[in-house]
Amino acid sequence: MAGIVVVFDFDKTIIDCDSDNWVVDELGFTDLFNQLLPTMPWNSLMDTMMKEIHAKGKTIGDIVEVLKRTPIHPRIVQAVKSAHALGCELRIVSDANMFFIETILEHLGLKEYFSEINSNPGFVNEEGRLRIFPYHDFTKCSHGCNLNLCPPNMCKGMIVERIQACLEGKKRMIYLGDGIGDYCPTLRLGKNDYVMPRKNFPVWDLICRNSMLVKAEIHEWSDGEELERVLLKLISMVSVDPQLYSVDCKPQTFSASNYPLPKSLLVPH
């Protein structure tokens, strides 16, 4: 085993769009979505949208057909398979929902590669309508994260902390994401971990604002091809000599890797 847990965000990280927007837009409900967006939290809005979409005669079959057409960079599919083949444990932490994620992963033949998917519950009810519920029930109490960047229904940082507690420091983590919600888990990574923010996306902006707040090594990526290259490089470096990377000093050879490391994003330890 590689001794590595790779934690992926889903929207705009594994797939190349936001699955919620993709389904709403493809089914022709963008205007209603934009109209309702200021009135309720995103997670509640998606449940409401599924109610409206169902009321207008769209079936679960229609939603599944749209999900199967979700754009994804082909190298991401390969990156997931390669990371798994190299012995990494793969998990997903996403503010989309279980129904969208599982439908897309099954269609791509990727579901079996992930040992855990953390997302908002989503299931089809007896009327054939998709219901979407919050991962954390914020109507009862707050999840308690005081970062102010996490949505009320999910703090990804707390999920990552739970995963870290199970690992007991025995495995390194590589976290990949693009959104504001991926900043909280980024701050909880340790100095032996890695974060892969998508370049020019919100989490990358937040990290760039003060990269000294991030203890993990930062490695940006722009598209599926770069994600695959950077991820597999990190996995192979840790796997080849895990001892080398568990010591406090950083090996000199690191910056001589064969992909460009942005100087502003390489945090000295």
Ligand SMILES: [Mg+2]
């Ligand atoms: Mg995302």
Ligand SMILES: [Zn+2]
């Ligand atoms: Zn948080």
